[in-house]
Amino acid sequence: MGAYILGVLLFALGIAVTIALHEWGHLTAARACGMRVRRYFIGFGPRVWSFRRGTTEYGLKAVPLGGFCEIAGMTAQDEVTAEEAPHAMVNKPWWQRIIVLLGGVIMNVLIGFIIIYGVGLSNGLPNPDADPAPVALETVCAADQLPDGSLARCSGEGPAAAAGIQPGDRVRVVEGQQITSFGQVRDIVMAHPGERVSVEVERNGQPLTLHIDVQSVQRLDADGTLREVGAIGLTGGTGPDAVKKYGPIEGIGPALRFSGQFFDATVKGLLSLPGKVPGVVASIFGAERAVDSPMSVVGASRVGGEMAERSMWTMFWMMLANLNFFLALFNLVPLPPLDGGHIAVVLWEKLRDGVRRMRGLPALGPADYTRLMPLTMTIAALLVSLGVVVIVADVVNPVRLFG
Template sequence: MTTLMMILGIVVFVIGLLFSIAWHELGHLSMAKLFGVRVPQYMVGFGPTIWSRKKGETEYGVKAIPLGGYIRMIGMFPPGPDGRLEARSTSPWRGMIEDARAQSFEELQPGDENRLLYTRKPWKRVIVMFAGPFMNLILAVVIFMGVMMTFGIQTQTTTVGKVSDCVIQQSENRTKCAKSDQAAPAKAAGLEAGDKIIAFNGTRVEDWSALQNDIRANPGKDVTITVERGGERLDLNTHLIRNQVSKSDGNGGYVEGQYVYAGFLGFTPASGIVEQSFGQSVDRMGDMMENGVESLIALPSKVPALWDAAFGDGPREDDSPMGVVGAARVGGEVFTLDIPPENQIAMMLFLVAGFNLSLFLFNMLPLLPLDGGHIAGALWESLRRNVAKVFRRPDPGPFDVAKLMPVAYVVAGIFICFTLLVLVADVVNPVRIS
């Protein structure tokens, strides 16, 4: 049964992956057609075609390897300065440039002269290229916020999980009390595990983050903690002390290894699945975006540990980069967890949403052959054309993005090597969930 559920989870994730890719390419396709660019092909996947159908001027299909997708637009690169498309040099770099240029014109038909992508204004090209990643962003936001607002997420609550017996500075990293340790204010007040804190000094508290801020902002003060216990409401009075605690991240969590002095009550909040309000969901979505950007920036620094996990004896870190194979494996494990079905569905949706958020951020890198590279080229063209107009100089014409193809090949090579490294790590030393 476990194997069957594992396979089912992998299949569900792959379906979500294919939909995400198709959704991405649909963004490019719809905007290209809106601006009159001819699109001969719309494909999900790479490799041999396993199904296709032509509708109008576009062939729609699915290929065998679900690791990406593409649409083929004619005239992505402008002709060379002399208007010719064929290679004019034996230089390998020049060959790369002219091969790319020729490929963008290989399906040119009579009447297509005004339907070439490079002939569109830069702002239209920006929209065409941005539409794909933007579709992934929309999908990620809708899924994340939909799950958070309807199902909820695992988070710390205002219910007491455990009461501390004494006051210990966080940096001491010990749990046992010494005879000289002062009793924790929560213990002295009679706070018990299972109590639900509903108010602080008469002001209702809605979540753990707000309660944590209230406690920390009142060192050395007498306070009243209102709790619900066994269906009754009780007011507990205590004196908050000033103690060394872990620095808050502003959302109820902690910054590892950093400490501050603040008000201290002395209890551990219980965790549970809590529905989020629209505002809370927006805040958490912003945090996810920020963390995603930070993770993308930190990606090169994780390569040594990833190499050690793949080819050495190093552990696979929880925040280690993970590829499609690893994500599919996690998707399979989700369906084998001994948790309610609705939790499994929520986790799978979060996995798919996280994949879409990563697609958005990754594709926005200003590097060819990514969408961000084409966007950067169009913006640069717009800038220099406007500068020329201001200084009444001749129009410099389209920016020849094809000249950057050698760089694109180098970038693609790096991406391929990194993908292979992640693939090996995902197979021999995968990230696991509990």
């Protein structure tokens, strides 16, 4: 229990640091472009603690579910003093405004990459050049499964051992199908109870074809009903080269490649997010919560605690890296009040004024954000509502990765 609580606290701290660094990215970019940063706060709601340094107030607020970096003159409707005017965001070149708006996104991407790079140096990353064929780890007797989910007692050697499979064998082909994961072996065997299957393995670099008499056993299906399937008494896993540790220099390339894969998966996850919201709502009222369901800070921290409890620190850090990539991409959605929405407005201003110049007309300057307020308030309300729904679901029916 202590490890679980530690994991929850550590992941929550990781999220808080992520938020702080996201806003720090905006702050650093703003100062580099000569803009005035009024406030830098972590959290929302009542002020808990703050101090002032120069022209910026730094502090913490009571609700640690976000943060903000207030820059003078972020929009044309933001009142600025005469002293602030030269440093107002709207009075800076368009490209500087976009750099500042991208500051948080860039910071999240860097954090995600640094975490993956650190994992590659400490524990290793999946090796793209590894042999994908699974390795036989242990041969055992094939037992029936009991209604409570446990396995019945069995004795003697199982079908795999009887056929000659040995620990360390690489399973290449089963019933003519090329094998790249042990899950494939399991699925093929389960579909052939009481039959003989051919298995091609590699032992000490040499191919060997074996014939295994699949035993018929009872197993629980997804509905909790016992049904007859095949089993051969074999456990397997990835080979010793599936994960590779890297040095400081050679680890940069693999970390970049793995970050790209994470980014691709995150894009797909973000696109599928709207379709998963009904399932989250249904889970509040007792429906099964999907493993890939969206999670809030509450749910993610709870899963982080489960990983820490099982010493799955690589997965712990990878989930935090994935969170940073998600925040980066989510903030790029071109809708206000997200960073992407503000970037879209700046680009619209640039495009609009470019067209006007071609027509011999003067530039109109910064956009009137009051026209965007209905859209901004609607999106903000939807985001808050979604956040509340996911938090409630994470409390009453959390995502359970480990049952």
